[in-house]
Amino acid sequence: MRAKVINLSNKIHRGMVSTKCMLCQMVWFPHMDTLVEAALKACPTCGLITPNRNPEPLLLSELLQKIWEAVTVTGLDPSKEKKLSSLRNSLQIPISVCSPSCLPGFRKAAKEGKPVCCFVCIPCPQGEISNRSDSVECSQCPVGHWPSETQDQCLPKEIVFLSYEEPLGASLAIIGIVLSISCLAILGLFILYEDTPIIKANNRVLSYVLLVALIMCFLCSLPFIGFPSEGKCLLRQAAFGISFTLCVSCILAKTLIVLLAFNASKPNSDLRAWIRPQLSYMFVGGCTLIQVLLCATWLILSPPFLVYDTYPRTIQAECKNGSPVAFWCMLGYIGILATISFLVAFLARNLPDSFNEAKFITFSMLAFLSVWISFIPAYLSTKGKFVVAMEIFAILSSGSSLLFCIFLPKCYVIMFKPEMNTKGYLMR
Known part of the structure; x- marks a missing residue:
């Protein structure tokens, strides 16, 4: 039992004095000091860590006369110290480990x-x-x-976003600016020929508003490019939604005017009271106001915000819509107006030539709806900066379909077929 107590107290080999002090605080038995000293002197581990106060004298040994890999020197004659020094200078330092050094990484x-x-x-x-x-x-x-x-x-890590420096971002920005300049040029052409029959035929004021709205649509694609700051995230979707609502509302108003004007030309028609420019302006303003209220509610309750998505080697900076329901409501409202415009224009496509703009509106709205219907699966299946690129592409392609299908035929008549830009030709 005594030996077991001593072995337990010496488990961590704290030394002779510390072991005795610890035992004195806990137990006592006869001849305890003697037994502890005998046990610790017989312990190999204690013998290694206890300093030897009576070391044995160093033994002299002869130096080797040839190259060695490892040498143990227990003694050195002063006369041979110079020989050892010269031998060290001509040899590599012996390796003290049995494994090579580990490199960084x-x-x-x-x-x-x-x-x-x-x-x-x-x-x-x-x-x-x-x-x-x-x-x-x-x-x-x-x-x-x-x-x-x-x-x-x-x-x-590299912060990734759709920038103006990369080819994709630069190309989309150039296309948006070129289309905006094209709208501005067409607007100037229409103002220059504002008194001609082809400009006056379908409410020229609505045509001016539609061109201004298209300029806004093309320019609203630019905030989608570049670093997505908090301000850009907050306003770019709302600007896109309001601009496109204004465009589609103008087209729907023009289409309704075409249909109402044809039916009002019939004898004893009660629709003549509805053929007033002020009514079309109120209609466009009311449709746009609904979208403004939707976007304002979205920005107040759950606005878009900037997030950083971390990947192994990159950080993706992008704008989250805040409320996906609000985003799809905004987009769905534009889709409803576009669908109604397409249906009304389709019904009016076979009206007489004097109201032939309905055919061009039908084609433009068909292209518009095709772009945004194909945008939905692409938007849901794409991630990162390519989501932004897909939305910009949809904005530019749908806006250009409205621009070219509705206004390009009129520009062609004004510039190259002036004989067709007469009241007599249009009333045939």
């Missing part, structure tokens, strides 16, 4: 059943680095950084 791991100086080099786990040789452990990169290919340094 690796960490040391002990070999089971081998001495401490024997280890293996293990690559750092994915996402961690070691930037010095013989690292014991690997470390994580700070936020916003990622490990290099060799996992020996941390590199800053």
